[in-house]
Amino acid sequence: MADPNAVPDVSSARSRLLHSSVEQHGDHPLWLRAARLMDQPNFSQVAFDYCRSMTGAQAHAWPSNKIFAQKFRYITCYTLVAMHAQYLSGIAPPPTMKSLQAAVPSSPRQVSELISGLRAGGYVRAVQNNRDLRTLRLQPSDLLIAEVARSPLAFLEAAGQLDGVSASSAQRLRQDTATLARCLAVAQRAFVEADIYLSPFRIVSEFTDHDSGYLVLCAVIGASLASHAEDGAWDLPLTYQSLAMRFQVSRQHIGNLLKRAAERDMFLIRAGRVDTIDPDLVWEFQTWCAGQIALYAGLAEQNLGNS
Numbered sequence: 001m002a003d004p005n006a007v008p009d010v011s012s013a014r015s016r017l018l019h020s021s022v023e024q025h026g027d028h029p030l031w032l033r034a035a036r037l038m039d040q041p042n043f044s045q046v047a048f049d050y051c052r053s054m055t056g057a058q059a060h061a062w063p064s065n066k067i068f069a070q071k072f073r074y075i076t077c078y079t080l081v082a083m084h085a086q087y088l089s090g091i092a093p094p095p096t097m098k099s100l101q102a103a104v105p106s107s108p109r110q111v112s113e114l115i116s117g118l119r120a121g122g123y124v125r126a127v128q129n130n131r132d133l134r135t136l137r138l139q140p141s142d143l144l145i146a147e148v149a150r151s152p153l154a155f156l157e158a159a160g161q162l163d164g165v166s167a168s169s170a171q172r173l174r175q176d177t178a179t180l181a182r183c184l185a186v187a188q189r190a191f192v193e194a195d196i197y198l199s200p201f202r203i204v205s206e207f208t209d210h211d212s213g214y215l216v217l218c219a220v221i222g223a224s225l226a227s228h229a230e231d232g233a234w235d236l237p238l239t240y241q242s243l244a245m246r247f248q249v250s251r252q253h254i255g256n257l258l259k260r261a262a263e264r265d266m267f268l269i270r271a272g273r274v275d276t277i278d279p280d281l282v283w284e285f286q287t288w289c290a291g292q293i294a295l296y297a298g299l300a301e302q303n304l305g306n307s
Contacts, residue, residue, distance in 0.1 A: 031196075045230055051222025076111055077148050078188055079104050083100065124140055145180060154170075165293065179303050216243060
């Protein structure tokens with residue numbers, strides 16, 4: 001018979017909610033909040049809604065497929081937005097090509113080529129630096145900031161149905177680009193200081209290494225959750241052709257991603273549907289979602305208030 005005076009083993013209960021990959025970070029305030037979010041009965045619905053938002057047809061016009069679909073390109077754009085916000089806040093020098101190249105893990109040539117493409121599309125401007133006329137300051141457009149924030153805002157929007165998360169924060173941040181950029185800057189600084197946000201999630205991180213890999217993973221997870229979702233409409237077949245067209249990559253690339261996943265027993269796709277999927281992968285992905293929601297909900301509260 002259980003001892004009614006026994007102290008509940010909170011850490012054990014938390015470990016059953018959070019994936020084992022973040023067990024060592026379980027006492028961090030972010031992961032404490034993430035565990036509370038995952039403990040809510042509708043959390044799987046939140047993960048499903050996020051996946052459906054990220055893989056929607058409307059989300060993949062240029063430059064989204066160029067800046068989000070691969071980790072190092074995304075990190076470069078994210079870092080530029082953060083550097084720009086810190087500069088406007090008076091706490092950092094203006095971002096230049098040289099300082100951006102020094103701040104990201106991509107090669108200088110990759111950074112230069114990416115920024116050149118974004119400048120050609122009007123998503124980044126090179127502005128004369130008033131403090132040093134010999135250098136040009138890189139200035140991201142509001143549209144680029146919104147594109148970089150697509151995943152954070154999709155997390156917040158989906159999480160609005162959870163207790164403890166404001167249902168209006170995503171929309172308010174969309175309407176306030178300066179505050180949105182400041183939130184991204186704080187998140188980027190936290191990521192650099194201690195990456196307890198992405199690197200613990202081995203499979204999620206691996207998929208982000210490949211062009212559109214993360215988006216393919218979102219599609220597979222979303223399709224696998226659809227049968228349990230309240231509104232389980234899922235309109236993206238998991239065929240080579242459908243995924244290639246949606247994410248603007250080749251059929252061969254999609255085939256390589258799906259074959260590698262099947263060979264490692266992550267998931268198996270047959271006839272455009274999820275035939276089998278490793279429950280541990282779904283758990284890892286949902287824990288990743290909870291951490292991202294906890295991170296950005298906290299930043300939204302700090303910058304917008306709790307209303």
